[in-house]
Amino acid sequence: MRRVFNALLAVIALLLATHSALPVSAQGSAYNTNFITSITYQNVGTATANITFTFYPTSGGTPISFSRTLAANAGASLNVGSTSELSGFSGQGSAVISSDQPIVATVVQLPQNANVRNRPLSNGFGSNDGSNNVLIATVLKNTFNQTTKFSIQNADTTNVNVTLRFFAVGSATPTHTETFSLNVGTARFFDAGTISQLGTSFNGSATIQATGKVVATAIEATTDTSYKVSAFEGVAQGSNTVYMPSALCNFGSTQQRSAYAVQNTSTTNSATVTVTYKDTNNNTVATQTANIPANAKFSFQTCSASGIPSNFSGSATITSSGAPIVAIGKVFSGSPAYAALATAFVGASAGASKLAAPYVRWTQTRFDINPGNRQRAFIAIQNVGSGASGTITVKYYDLNGNLIGTHTISSINSGQKTNSTPIAATPAAGKTTADLAEFGYIGGFGGSATIECAGTGCQIVAVVRIASANSATNTADIVAEDYNAIPIN
Incomplete structure (x- = not known):
């Protein structure tokens, strides 16, 4: 999971896609959509943060820098398309953020296509998150009507040389290899749909090896008219245990299902992988097992697990015997009526006692598809410690850092899952339920949360799901995207 950005040394890497035109085989698809990036950032320090944004164009031109301030506990957004200092910035690029207080950030991609209502989300990277080895657990080209685009950014202090390898499912031999160099702060963008060496279709993963620290972010979009799009981050290293706070099988009226793309991080050893599913009462309801060759990927479908009940909502723990693994969680609908629903998030290899969620919203009255439509945040929290979590406290803050409400949740057992929403919170002193009913929208755009457990050790x-309406007549028809809450201790 992404760590908090350390004061003074904080950096994040962003996939910026402003006004970019990309080739596609199907007109009007999510894959063909332009995006404008908005950066939602949160000050998790104790004093006002002095923040510097530096943007790097892919052309190698002069970086653009400017500053902002942010009160303690506050959350704010910076829209790349409407920020005056970036009036000359267009196309694709990357950014670095530095601060004298610890901050966290989530990137929101705003689609410039009325048919694409989902807003892909991915987290920024802390100054310690860069690595010489980065893994992208799923890469698609014209597979499941989806194609992957991703960026690789230099997160080091000197120029780096990079080797990128693509591996098809079940193969330990790369299908295609590219080598290139990156200047400090800059990024290179890849579109699997335009890489001829991957053939007419491809289903696999990618590994990145560099002479210095790099980071990566990916977007996965459909090439048909289902308009699905989601984003996730590359992972620096694998582990033998991965936690998934969201596990679903035909859940709710939209029949939500989860799937996990699991990548073996070893170049030589196989991994025997087991997925264990638990309900919200902490009962084990099903397991799945597969052997994954070196460098290869395998996809686990929750609804395919023997014994999994329908309308299931719980959590999963993925363990590996042998080689370490990384995993991407995905949620989609099992019903053609809700074909646009698609999310993605990174499985966590460890937890923390306190987490931050920079991008949180809630609306009771304007969850619709009209211009200026508002969103709803659902937070899934999983206890990954060895003992009881103790009381879990979720605090919701407005754009100025004021506490709006607190949701106090009873202790949950190891492996167990619970949930929180702004509307479930108790209003803070001087606040009312009306402030929580339109959380993140009163007085301007901005709302964030902290999530903390009280048990010893x-x-x-947590995974935060941001939902948007997808129909003017059917309130159950939604699109959504996930991002991981960020450890801050």
């Missing part, structure tokens, strides 16, 4: 992880 407790460890939790």
Whole structure:
């Protein structure tokens, strides 16, 4: 999971796609959509943060830098398309953020296509998150009507040389290899749909090896008219245990299902992988097992697990015997009526006692598809420690850092899952339920949360699902995207 950005040394890497035109085989698809990036950032320090944004064009031109301030506990957004200092910035690029207080950030991609209502989300990277080895657990080209685009950014202080390899499912031999160099702060963008060496279709993963620290972010989009799009981050290293706070099988009226793309990080050894599913009462309801060759990927479908009940909502733990693994969680609908629903998030290899969620919203009255439509945030929290979590406290803050409400949740057992939303919180002193009913929208755009457990040595992880309406007549028809809450201790 992404760590908090250390004061003074904080950096994040962003996939910026402003006004970019990309080739596609199907007109009007999510794959063909332009995006404008908005950066949602949160000050998790104790004093006002002095923040510097530096943007790097892919052309190698002069970086653009400017500053902002942000009160303690506050969350704010910077829209790349409407920021005056970036009036001359267009196309694709990357950014670095530095601060004298610890900050966290989530990147929101705003689609410039009325048919694409989902807003892909991915987290920024802390100054310690860069690595010489980065893994992208799923890469697609014209597979499941989806194609992957991703960026690789230099997160080091000197120029780096990079080797990128693509591996097809079940193969330990790369299908295609590219080598290139990156200047400090800059990124290179890849579109699997335009890489001829991957053939007419491809289903696999990618590995990145560099002479210095790099980071990566990916977007996965459909090439048909289902308009699915989601984003996730590359992972620096594997582990033998991965936690998934969201596990679903035909859940709710939209029949939500989860799947996990699991990549073997070893270049030589196989991994025997087991997925264990638990319900919200902490009962084990099903397991799945597969052997994954070196460098290869395998996809686990929750609804394919023997014994999994329908309308299931719980959590999963993925363990590996042998080689370490990384995993990407995905949620989609099992019903053609809700074909646009698609999310993605990175499985967590460890937890923390306190997490931050920079991008949180809630609306009771304007969850619709009209211009200026508002969103709803659902937070899934999993106890990944060895003992009880103790009381879990979720605090919701507005754009100025004011506490709006607190959701106090009873202790959950190891492996167990619970949930939180702004509307479930108790209003803070001087606030009312009306402030929570339109959380993140009163007085301007901006709302964030912290999630903390009280048990001795407790460890939790969380996934935040941001939902948007997808129909003017059917309130159950939604699109959504996930991001991981960020450890801040």
